[in-house]
Each structure stands twice: as C-alpha cells, then as structure tokens.
Amino acid sequence: MILDLEYMAGLVPVILRYVPLTLGMAITAMAIALVLAVVLAIIRVLQVPLIGAVVAIFISFFRGTPLLVQLFLFYYGLPQVIAAFRSIDGVTAAVTGLTLHFAAYMAESIRGAILGIDRSQWEAGQSVGMTQIQLMRRIILPQAARVAAPTLLNYFIDMIKSTSLAFTLGVTEMMGAAQKEAAGSFRYLEAFLVVALIYWAIVEALSFAQRRLEVRLGRAFAR
Template sequence: MPPPVRAGGALDRVPWWLVAAVVLAVAFGLAIAADEDYAAIFRVVSAGIGTTVFVSVVAFVLAALLGLGLAAASLSARRIVREAAIFYVEIVRGIPMLVLLFYMAFVGAPALVAVWNGLTHPLQTIGLLEPATVRDFDFLWRAVVALVVSYAAFLAEIFRAGLQAVDRGQIEAAKALGLTRIQVFRLIVLPQAIRTVLPPLGNDFVSMIKDSALVSVLGVQDVTQLGKIHSSGTFLFFETYSVVAYIYLLMTVSLSLAVRALEKHLRRHEAGRGR
C-alpha cells in the first residue's frame, strides 16, 4: 500500500520564519520610504554601511589567514611552536572583545609606533623617513587589528578541527607517493579542510559583522556610530536605533541565508561525488 500523500507538501517545506522576516523587512522598508523622519535617518545611517562592510571583510580575511597559521602551528611536531600557538589561542579567547579593542587602540598602537620608530631610526637620522606618531595610526586600522587579533584565536580552533578531520590514510598515501609536507598540506589536507570548515567560517563572518559595531566606541564612522551621533542630535532614539537594527538585520540575515545555501550546495556536491 503506497504511503499517504500529505496535503500541501510544498507548503511544508516553506520556512515560515523567513516569510515572516521578509514581510517585516518589506513593511519596515515601506515605512522608511513613507515617513520623512525615518527616511532622513536611513540616509544618514546608511552612509556607514561601506565602513562596516570594509572593516568586517578586511578583518575577517586577515583573521582567517592568521587563524590558519595558528591552527597549523598548533598541530606542529615541534613542541615550542605548538605550545606558543595554543598559548595565543587560549589567552586571547579569554579577553572580552571590547577590552581587547581598547587595549589595541590605546596600548598596542603606541607600542607598534615605538617599535617602528626604533627599527627605522637610522633612516630617520639621515632624513629618509619622518618619525611616526600615534596619530598616524588611524582608529579604523586600530579597530581592524583588534578584530583580527581576537577572531584569529577563534578561527584557529575551527581550522584545527577541519585539519584534524582529514583522513590520516590519505596523508600517509600522499607521503608514500613522494610528496613533500608542503605539497601534502597544499594539495591534500587544505582543500578538504576548507570544505569542512566553510559553514562555521560563514557563521563567524556573520558574528564579525555584528561585532564590528564595537568599533564605534573608537569613533569609527560605521553604521552604529552614525546612528549614535544622529540620535544624540535629534533625540529620535527609538527611530534611529530601529533603523540601525534594521540595517544590521538585512546584512546578517542575508549572509546567514547565503551560508545555508552554501551548506546545501556542498552536501549535494559531496553526495554526487559519493555516487
């Protein structure tokens, strides 16, 4: 006896939370377009979207590269390299993001400038370089460095899990064929590890966009900072922060959907290879 056909099978696959979110997004978008105050706020605040995206993308790419290096170091056969990488990861993960942001902005930046001046002092004495000052280190880049330092520790653990998930038999087979360690890592280990860690990397990128709002405490002109300035001058706090939340939700929900679509694509690709 064939199984009963469920009525509305297509409707059962509809993500109702997404339908509700789209309806609310469209309704709020229409409200922004119709209301003069909301429209003015949106024009002001949306000017910071470029800064938010720039900080998030640059910091995440650099953090991913540093995190991959830390993950490889934490699996090194040399104990001193392994312990140093683990020390970095465990210490940095225990520091709140906001504290690290202030530390890098007001302690790390002067220290980096002092180191730079020390290294370039011979060139400064003969007039080839001018001494650097802390003001030369823009607050935007101080914020990027802080995000990189913090997120690299978390991404290192993701990459480490991905690297350890690769079958040891494949590695041994590659070595038996005469491949060097670098070739094994580049051709065998890394491609498989990247496929494994792509979904959690996407989730961390969503978190990066949200955490980028913290750079507003340094005066960086992102979405949050422009909203704070506008609301303090107009006293339209509810309207302003509603628009700020709306913009962040549009970015993060859209990216979350893209990550889910990528996960499904990877699953279908792996299933196709398995057949």
C-alpha cells in the same frame, strides 16, 4: 505615536552611507584573519616545537578575553608603551582587533576540520614522498576548507556585527552614525532601531548565502 516613522525614513539613507565602511572593515579583517588562522591551525596540527606553545597562548588569550577589551588595549593601552601604536587610528585599531580576535576562533575551527580528515589521506600522501607542507597544501587543506567553510562564513557574520564596537574608538561607522544622530535628535529608539534593522538585513542576506553554500557542499559530499 510611539515611533517617529518620518524621522526613521529620513535616517535610513544617512546610516546606509556608512555601510561601505562597515563592510570594508569586516572584509579586510576577515581576509587577513583567514590567512593568519590557516597558519596558526597548521602550526597546531604539526605541533611545531616552541612556536606551537606560543600559538596556543595566543589563541587562548584572544578567545578568553572580550573583544571590546582587546580593542581598548590596541587603541588606548599599547600606545602608552609602544611608540609605533601612537599614530594608529580608530579604523586600524578596530581592524587589528577584529583580525586577531576572530583568527583565534577560526584557527581552532580549521584545526578541527584538518584533524577530521581521515588518517589514510595523510598516509597516502606520505607513501608517495610528499612533505608535510605539500601534503597539507595539495590534499588536506582543500578537503578541510569544504568542511570549515560554513563555520567560517558564520564567523564573518559575527565579525560584521562586531564592527559596531568600533564606535567606541571614535570610528563613525553605522553604529557611530546612529549614536551621533540620536544624540542630536534625542530619538534614541528610532535611531538604534534603524541601525538594528540594517544590520539585520545584511546578516539575513549573508545567512541566505550560507544556507545555499551548505546545500551545495552537502551535494558535493553526497557524491
């Protein structure tokens, strides 16, 4: 047989034990990245002097360099020059890298959603004496959130898949567990096929949720 199905069946529960760690890293990174992305997007939209230029450089760097390189910088590079990073573990480095990398992408998506709000909404808020922050919090962001939600969920799906890079930092998540099992049994095809199928199942479940969300948002806009 090309595939050892019995070995694959026995490997499934082994890999599933690491699903909570994989999802935990993704959820933590997504939560922090979302907050950071909103702040970055608002700074870009309001064109805050000096800080806006720094934010633009931040976004350009993290969008313009590979995630794997960024992870290596946090885990292997920065500890050589910054003492505080010497005690960082693989999970923390992975979550940090995922957070900053995806915050840069999400900030641009949120900025686009904010700029897509009709200008009359801004003018109406300003006419009743709202500050820019009040206007953003009460009127603009709630509308922009509905526009950006499907895209942000798509980034979360990409983030889950990107957690597989954490094994390069010594983190034993799903990919790391599959690598260890494959190295011990030399059944690389079976091990990596199992982990691929598990990732696929998770992504399909989230993609289904994304489609349902898009349908609901479409109905809301139709009204």
